[in-house]
Amino acid sequence: LWIPGLDHAGIATQNVVERQLKKEGLDRKAMGREAFLERVWAYVEEFGGIILQQKRRLGDSADWSRERFTLDDRYARVVQDVFVRLYDEGLIYRGDYLVNWDPDNMTAISDEEVDNVERDGHLWWIKYPLADGSGHVTIATTRPETMLADTAVAVHPEDERYASLVGQEVVLPLLGRRLPVIADDYVKPEFGAGALKVTPAHDKNDFEIGRRHGLDTITVIHPDATINDAGGPYAGLDRFEARERIVADLERQGLLEKVEDYRHSVPISSRSKTLIEPLISRQWFVRMKPLAERALAVVRDGTVTFHPARWQNEYFRWLEDIRDWTISRQLWWGHRIPVWYPTTEDGEVDETRDFVVSVDRPGEGYVQDEDVLDTWFSSWLWPFATLGWPEETDDLATFYPSAVLVSGYDILFFWIARMIMAGLHFTGEAPYRDVFVTGMIKDKHGRWMSKSLGNGIDPLDMIEQYGADAVRFSLNVLCTPGQDIKLDPAKFEMGRNFANKLWNAFNVFGRFLEEGRDVRRTRSFEELELVEQWILTRLNQTIEAVDEAAGRYRLNEVAAHLYDFAWRDYCDWYLELIKPAPGEAMDEETLALAVEVYERMVQLLHPLMPFITEALWHRLRPREAADALIVAEWPRPDAATTDAEAAERFRLLQELISAVRSIRSQYNVAPSKRIAAAFSVADADLARTVEARRGYVERLAGVGDLTVGEGLAKPDASAAVVVEGHEVFVPLAGMIDLDVERERLGKEIAQREGFLNGVEKKLANEQFVSRAPEAVVEKERQKAADARDELAKLRANLADLG
């Protein structure tokens, strides 16, 4: 069961709508929550369906009647229900902690939504005078503006340089506040001057140090990243402006010791790309450790398997070192947090009374938490929330857990891992057995597609240009597991050409199919022509190869096997041999097998090219609409229609035919010209086999006069090619150029000699003969024997030229 649907993409969607409003001179605060949400719903209804439309056009075989949205009433109820459950279980808590604050979106975000990027910055060395006037301590910082919130200076406990200072006080420049000098292991004596300004309210590590030492926390930055009143003279300035002013002021006062260029990593909001401001803020969190333990276990014990396996390591690494999840967002578009606060008579939140965690309003006199939940807090429930959970529905019993999750690695932590955690916690079972992690599609230069670069490729455009099947097929060919795809739209030409080829191949026999007639073969496998036995054998081999590759999620191999079978085997050889001469009809029995093989081929191709194959399927035989290919049984290989020996005989014929073609090409024999040829084959039995298929040779190599026999003499003035110990002679009276022929044979001989040399060397190596498996050694011996035989023939042919 594949349930199609969407999450509500909280921040992204709210951003888009807010930008729209801005253009209209509106803003959400002014219009109010209700009116704003109406606007968002209108937007979602207009554009939210595009992605599903793309998927439909691509032929995704989902159950479209079950389409779901994370903000559907029922789903939303489940999300809030889960919040209450986790709270009751002690896995959700509220608290004032230092969180990643996105000043653009004015919301907290989770650690996973923060990107650390290297940026060129500076390291400012600032002198903090000692309170007793006996000197100063120098600290180094990359963020001087945060000094306004300093509440201590820390040194390493074993740093002798500063041992006497611990317990003393320094004066915070600019503001004049007195700060204690404390000792903490966290400080690295070798960094900077070895002293650290401690800013518990605006730095993660300092926050920890502050807790260890019971330091005050002073917040100087507003949620909009301007300096607040605690910043004294700098109040009201933007954080970057404040930095400049502070540095300038320090310099003026002689407290700036030096400035160094310094490249370091800074936290960026993955949404707004703005610099994250660590701020202390009251948020809701999920305790992740208990959830992570089981999620680790099911992958370790093989209950859940990653393809390719290397993603398991990433998964382990994240879960083993997991931190609590900030789930509240200061947004409006999303699931409102199901927490209610008692109000006083005048409607204000009454902080003296406890809040109530409940999906429904606990009664009069309560207001709901203003915030919404992280979008992933709803999508991590997808596998079971869409099946009716928490009720024990039939759907849940039937379809949960699922077989496979297909996803890009970009949301391994956001979604894949969290779904496993939620599944285990709420249902007791992991939501799927296999995780198929795909690469990501980049532009042709390997860059992520983005609006700002304008390098996006719209699937609907591609479908318009090349066709949905072409797009699907091409993508499958390109998708080497775990590897990103550098996508050049020109690559869809391959799929388009292939779809065209399939359609034209159908025409070869399709035009002889009468409406309403079901053509079935009556001949047994033994009665079939050699090429027919061969194509059936190849078909069965292809089915096996496809099954094997699909079982390992090697979709590129599936596509390659089918491409090869359809184009090289079916079209280039089989159809070329069975198609009737112009103006003639195809006989019933030939037609029947052509249909039979094509039908299987189309079945195998269906997952990759659902549209064209479905259309062709209904042209092959009279069928009811209900007998659609999409619900047809998957083909199985059939031993009864497999004959490896027959296939091998046909393969030899292919080689002989190719040899004639090659000679024709070298001597520029006009394609329309019929020529004579002689095949000198190894034994009488084979001679008879080949003899019986002279028609193949005539048709595909333009040989009108074929002589087949054992050990035939080379006709005068003929070109000769050795094919696996057999010889092909093409008399070229008046056309043969002896010099050209000598050169060609000479090159051929040299190449063979080189090859034989290598093989003989190997065989002369006793180590090889004694250590390599017998089969491998035997194979080499055979190669050597064949090469010697071929060389003898080639040399004889060369000598014959005189």
Next chain:
RNA sequence: GGGCUCUUAGCUCAGUUGGUUAGAGCGCUACGUUGACAUCGUAGAGGUCACUGGUUCGAAUCCAGUAGAGCCCACCA
């Protein structure tokens, strides 16, 4: 700082557990169009598999290192 991936034909990429004379698509060369397909056919050119060393009878494939490209994670201000 740790981890991962990639480097194979002019271009974009395949290459299953080490055992072929290393493949495909595009591009290129020659020839070909009075009914399957020029979105095509036939034949062909084109590669010291990044480099160095090691393991092995045998390495594009396994190991180590080097160089280049990219990604993920991490609290050194």
